[in-house]
Amino acid sequence: MATILPDLNQKENIYSETTRFFKQAKLGVFLHRSNIHKVKGVSALSIIRFVFSLVLHGMSFSRALKSDRIPKDFRKDVVYDLLKNPTYNWRKLLVLVSTYLIEKFIRPLTSERRDCVLIFDDSAFYRNRSKCVELLARAKDHAHHVYFKGFRMLTLGWSDGATFLPLAFSHLSSPKAKNRFQEMDSSIDKRTVGYKRRKEAIQKTTETMFNLLNAVDPEKLGAKAVLFDSWFAFPSTIAKIVRNYSLDVVCMLKDLPRVSYHYEGQSYRLSQLYKMVRKKRGRAKILASIVVGLGHNDEYGQEIQARIVFVRDRNRSKKWLALLTTNMNHTDEDVVRIYGKRWDIECFFKVTKSYLKLGKEFQCQSYDSMFAHTTIVFLRYLMLSLRAREEEDPRTLGQLFYMYCEEIDDIQFAEALLTIIEALGQTLAESFLLTDEKIQDFLDCFINKLPSFLQKPLLKSEAA
Secondary structure: OOOOOOOOOOHHOOHHHHHHHHHOOHHHHHHHHOOOOOOOOOOHHHHHHEEEHHHHOOOOOHEEEEEEEEOOOHHHHHHHHHHHHOOOOHHHHHHHHHHHHHHHHHHHHOOOOOEEEEEEEEEEEEEEOOOOOOOOOEEEEEOOOOEEEEEEEEEEEEEEOEEEEEEEEEEEEEOOOEEEEOOOOOOOOOOOOHHHHHHHHHOOHHHHHHHHOOOOOHHHHHHHHHHOOOHOOHHHHHHHHHHOOEEEEEEEOOOOOOOOEEEEOOOEOOHHHHHOOOOOOOOOOOEEEEEEEEEEOOOOOOOOEEEEEEOOOOOOOOOOOEEEEOOHHHHHHHHHHHEEEEEEEHHHHHHHHOOOOOOOOOOOOOOHHHHHHHHHHHHHHHHHHHHHHHOOOOOOHHHHHHHHHHHHHHHHHHHHHHHHHHHHHHHHHHOOOHHHHHHHHHHHHHHHOOHHHHHHHHHHHHHO
């Protein structure tokens, strides 16, 4: 068995996927570049690692503070002071980390023929029991058709069809003052990043979409198209993306009375276009397609063209759905295939809410604290997603999450076991005056006689 004594005084090097991810993602470097740092006391990196690991320990924040495993100078105020600082640029941190992981670890494993896309969607961020949360508003959950107290979390993510990584987000309040239960803190310095995030929260959703797009570099990410649901699919929005960002748009459309498309010199609603086109016979999944104008010009003064593809609704066979693409080289099948990647962001919302404690771990009243904690939750997802991609792991992200929780328990057990073995080795050396070689032989024999489930954590520590 390999020698274990040299590692006994280096228990902090015990192998951990969390530690590996922090080094792999260069969290320390990107924290500094995002202006997230402290002058004295516990470092920002240590605090974020502590909050990051809470869900893996299965502990709440208050319970963790009572644990004897954290330093004595680590107090509740230390964590809250970091999270609620309005000068820290948490969005920049998430963009830098995600972009680095995509460039360094994901894209080298992605075929050039695979379509990489950016995906927009929003999800309900519930704070139903809250009263004094900054910018708390009345919003509608379109998935369940109910109103709630909280925010709409608009998220921009990247996907190649196999891996999804979040890039940026915004907690949207309501543009209407009558729908807001609380206003922003008037003491916030208007020069800070925190003030800009608050102003962004009360903008229209489409305006915030472009703020998120401006925060990333689609060329670095290799993204060729933007995907979103029918809630954002307006001709003016589509045209602005095509004109200003040189990206294709693939989205679902909704039949709205005030939204029309140009066809053969006339303006038609979506339902009118469907009646005009010739449908395929039988039980075809793709019913028809038609080329239309959006009524907006590109940078060369030409009207932007788009193809609308009508597909059968599999849940209601007599109904239809409409998909739009601005890339005229896309076939009807390509449009359906590419839009299918939008499902990745729905899975992302499910994992972050069900496993990673999104909106549940901290009940902060400050908008900055809420924004910071959501960023840390998204970093947890990055770790799971990266591990699943690197290892070609067939397990779901939920299974990987529980594996990490078990690993944390193994590390704590290994630390305790190594402490006992270290004390045993020192006792043998002091009481029986044995040489290091004799002590090592004894410890090797002792460890080899342990059951396999006790040996496993020790073997991991040796490999670190």
